[in-house]
Amino acid sequence: MTNKNGTLAIHGDWTLNDYQTLKQRVAEYSGQQWNTATIDIKSLGRVDTAGASLLAKLLGPELLAALTAQETSLPSEQSALLHAVADALMQKPSPEPEKLTPVSQFLTETGKTVEAIWHLIYLLSGFVGQIIATLSVVLPRPKRWRVTAFVAAIQNTGLNALPIVALLTFLVGAVVAFLGATVLEGFGATIYTVNLVAFSFLREFGVLLAAILLAGRTASAFTAQIGAMKVNEELDAIRTLGLDPVELLVIPRVLAMMVSLPILTFVGMLSGLVGGAMVCAISLDISPAQFMAIMERDIALQHFLVGMSKAPIFAFLIAAIGCLEGFKVGGSAQSVGVHTTSSVVQSIFIVILLDAVAALFFMEMGW
Incomplete structure (x- = not known):
């Protein structure tokens, strides 16, 4: 992972075997703001869930999901793993349950009973x-x-x-x-x-x-x-x-x-x-x-x-x-x-x- 001319290049293997070293490098770059134009992940090597979680911590899950969708040179398995980890770490607010009137609730329960x-x-x-x-x-x-x-x-x-x-x-x-x-x-x-x-x-x-x-x-x-x-x-x-x-x-x-x-x-x-x-x-x-x-x-x-x-x-x-x-x-x-x-x-x-x-x-x- 190198930073040249304002572009962060991510390369090498991001796996559990190198977790401690990668964690220290990620800590060095924490607090900095990145976007899709300043991130290069074309040289990314092997990656597992531990490495994907560090990438999400470094870039943020939203940016990692955007990069995964934008970068087509990555293998499909790698893209799927990164996207899945990013989705899991995103803080999506749960939708509020729709408030039903008593009549609607009665009809809903009746429909469920008839279906059962x-x-x-x-x-x-x-x-x-x-x-x-x-x-x-x-x-x-x-x-x-x-x-x-x-x-x-x-x-x-x-x-x-x-x-x-x-x-x-x-x-x-x-x-x-x-x-x-x-x-x-x-x-x-x-x-x-x-x-x-x-x-x-x-x-x-x-x-x-x-x-x-x-x-x-x-x-x-x-x-x-x-x-x-x-x-x-x-x-x-x-x-x-x-x-x-x-x-x-x-x-x-x-x-x-x-x-x-x-x-x-x-x-x-x-x-x-x-x-x-x-x-x-x-x-x-x-x-x-x-x-x-x-x-x-x-x-x-x-x-x-x-x-x-x-x-x-x-x-x-x-x-x-x-x-x-x-x-x-x-x-x-x-x-x-x-x-x-x-x-x-x-x-x-x-x-x-x-x-x-x-x-x-x-x-x-x-x-």
Whole structure:
């Protein structure tokens, strides 16, 4: 670095090896004012980030960026490095956030929410399609069935959930019967408490309560299991071995849910009816035999079939959402918790939404 006739010529290597020497030379020229006409960097040799930071200190980041853009004889890698260091050292004031009115802020948040929901629907639709495509490949080939994983998933999703489903539906059946007896007593129609309990559990409560319990209990477990595997890079190992994670992890869980939820729905219907029958026997003097006779006379088989028909659809979507959220987990434990919560919320929401749509459909069809 030399100063001749008011022009500062920068030459030689500006690297970490010569940092102390260069730092002393830069200190000698500190405080002087330079411009692009009085700086010559054509003879600049090798440069690294340490040397570039000294050049920025000597000339100023703005002047260094201007020289880098003006001087075309420098290698492109050198120019890019100097420009990047100059940009990083420039003191650019951060723009002030735009102040939004309450209406604009509400519309902005609404737009973000709608966009997020659309993105979730888009991902779920693609994942459902991938599951169906994998099923179409695996099911015709019995050698590719993973029976052990399937049976283990049935035990976890169905058998272990049986007591809590039976207890909850029994208690809800008792509550519905109490409610019906209280309301219908004013009309002298307490006998119709049997119809109320039977209709509600065969068509709605049996499948809905079982699905919500599995959404909270099993979908979260699927997300946590697959998410932990992703955090531990086990999914990458599975792909490295030439295996398909959807076939290995998702298909057994989806099929197990589609077997478990109809069974749990049936158990929930029976438990709810038992709870209602117990309340009718205690409070309304309707014996279990009379309870069953009224059901046989007034309740058609189609109500049972309507409730059971929803179970496989709910099971498929709950399992798909739980597995999809597991695959979306990032590389931290916090991400596992966030997506586990998201899978539970999404599963319960989709179950209630589809149940409402199905109720309207069956009502319009006269079923």
